[in-house]
Structure formats: structure tokens, C-alpha cells
Amino acid sequence: MNELEKAELRLKQAQERVKKLKSRQKEKDRKEDTRRKILLGAELLNLVQKEPHHKALLNRLIDQMPERNKALFADLREKRS
Incomplete structure (x- = not known):
């Protein structure tokens, strides 16, 4: 193996480490x-x-979610009349 081949091998090994x-x-x-x-x-x-007045924020965040995710949070949402 000549010097060029050794350098190419070291380069390839270094690239693999990176x-x-x-x-x-x-x-x-x-x-x-x-x-x-x-x-x-x-x-x-x-x-x-601890502070139920923050529930509105939680509901706004849930409202912004894709429909497929909202069901995961159904038990946390305020009941709306």
C-alpha cells in the first residue's frame, strides 16, 4: 500500500468517525x-x-392541535356548553 492509498484509507476512516x-x-x-x-x-x-384559571390557556393550546391529536386531551378540556 503506497502513501496515497494509506492517506485515502485514513480519510475514509475519519469520515466514518465524523x-x-x-x-x-x-x-x-x-x-x-x-x-x-x-x-x-x-x-x-x-x-x-393547582391554578384552574390557567385552564383557558390549556384549552387554547389544545384547540390549535391537529384533530388527530385533540382526542388525546379530551379528558383535560373544559366542558363547553
């Missing part, structure tokens, strides 16, 4: 984003339980 590192970072970022959403949602639900 690809793996980017993949790991993307996975980490996705997990952190999911965790933030879960924690924020839990805090919002706790706030509404």
Missing part, C-alpha cells in the same frame, strides 16, 4: 428535545391542576 459522531449528536439532541417537551407538558398540567 458520520458516527454526527449521528450520536443528532440522537442526543432528539432525546433532549423529547425530554424538554415531556417536562414542560408535565409542568403545564401541574399548573392547571
Whole structure:
């Protein structure tokens, strides 16, 4: 194996390491984003339980969701007359 082939091999290996590192970072970022959403949602639900006057905000947020997601929150919504 000549010097050029060795350099190309090292380059390919380095590119693979970069690809793996980017993949790991993307996975980490996705997990952190999911965790933030879960924690924020839990805090919002706790706030509404402790301070019911915030229920209107919760209802507005739910109203903005796609129809397919609204059913998940049916038990949290205010009864409307």
C-alpha cells in the first residue's frame, strides 16, 4: 500500500468517525428535545391542576392541535356548553 492509498484509507476512516459522531449528536439532541417537551407538558398540567384559571390557556393550546391529536386531551378540556 503506497502513501496515497494509506492517506485515502485514513480519510475514509475519519469520515466514518465524523458520520458516527454526527449521528450520536443528532440522537442526543432528539432525546433532549423529547425530554424538554415531556417536562414542560408535565409542568403545564401541574399548573392547571393547582391554578384552574390557567385552564383557558390549556384549552387554547389544545384547540390549535391537529384533530388527530385533540382526542388525546379530551379528558383535560373544559366542558363547553
